Amino acid sequence: MQFSTQIPIAKSNNPIDYTSKIVSLGSCFAVNIGQKLDYFKFSNTTNPFGILFHPLALEKFIGFAVNNKQFTEADIFEHNGLWHCFDAHSDLSSPDKNVLLNNLNNACALASAKLKQATHIIITLGTAWVYRYTQTGNLVANCHKVPQKEFTKELLSVDTIRQSLENIIASITKANPDAHIIFTVSPVRHLKDGFTENLWSKSNLVSALLEVIKNKPQSTNYFPSYEIIMDELRDYRFYAEDMIHPSATAINYIWERFTEAYITNEAQDTMKLVDTIQKSLQHRPFNPDTPQHKSFVEKLNSRIDALQKDFPQISF
DSSP states (O other): OOOOOOOOOOOOOOOBBBBBBEEEEEHHHHHHHHHHHHTTTTTEEOTOOOOOOOOOHHHHHHHHTTOOOOOOOOGGGGEEEOOOEETSSSGGGGGEEEEHHHHHHHHHHHHHHHHHHOOOEEEEEEEEEEEETTTTEEEESSOOTGGGEEEEEEEEEHHHHHHHHHHHHHHHHHTTTOOEEEEEEEEOOOOOOOHHHHHHHHHHHHHHHHHHHTTTTEEEEEEEEHHIIIIIIGGGGGOTTSSSSSSSHHHHHHHHHHHHHHHHHHHHHHHHHHHHHHHHTTOOOOOOOSSSHHHHHHHHHHHHHHHHHTTOOOOO
16 A cells, blocks of 8 residues: 655656766755765765855855855954854854865865866755845845844745846856756755745745746756655654654655666666665674674675775775
8 A cells, every 4th residue: 555645756867876976055955965975975065165045045155166256354254252254154164264264265166166077966945034134235144143133034036036046057057067957945844934934935945946947957957855755754753853854764765766866777786885885884893803803894895895996986
């Protein structure tokens, strides 16, 4: 018996394999996907500027990377003993403003190089709710715990999101005409905005994405992460304890659906070998000096050597 309706996902005409170079950008679900790609030893770079939740923040970051922006003191500020940039996540922040500037410029240079080399760029949109800093009138990517009274909250319209996505695609295409872009909407529920407001936000993202993608079928795809958890996995057991983020089981299931549609069969066979090696590397013996464990290590090293002969870029 089947207890849920499975969302049909067409196989990609431009699938990922172990020669692909991938960049994963966007919300915290982009990190979940990036961690899976890293675990299976694909060539992947995730969020050089840290987590970015809304499309205009992603548009701005991609523009910085493509145009090789150099950050200066005019782009940063100090708050509560730390230096921050409103266009980047607090992962890059530092007590030393020079360290922050180095972090920003190094991340921008890395993103520039990776975007220009990428075969696949996965972009995860988290929310259409944004915050505008009243002192400058600029939208921010992260508020960095600056008091809320310093910001106004807005919902991006479908037209604004659509234009932002068009700009993202244009910037990427200008830098890398051969890159294939996979868009998805994060399954994380932004309930601090409100239940109805979260649905409103996700609806605007999906509406804009589908409008854009229908006109660019050769270079873009839409993967239904949000729809999978809301429809196929419509049960609270698929959420973490906070009832907001998907559980490990849900992430694994969504990853399986992504793998089926976007990764070649040959690469899936290699993933099984990588998984076996990864699990073996996590093994911790009670007594590492026994003949049995030494034999185990020899066999493991032989497996790694054999895999690296076929894929020299893979490193454990």
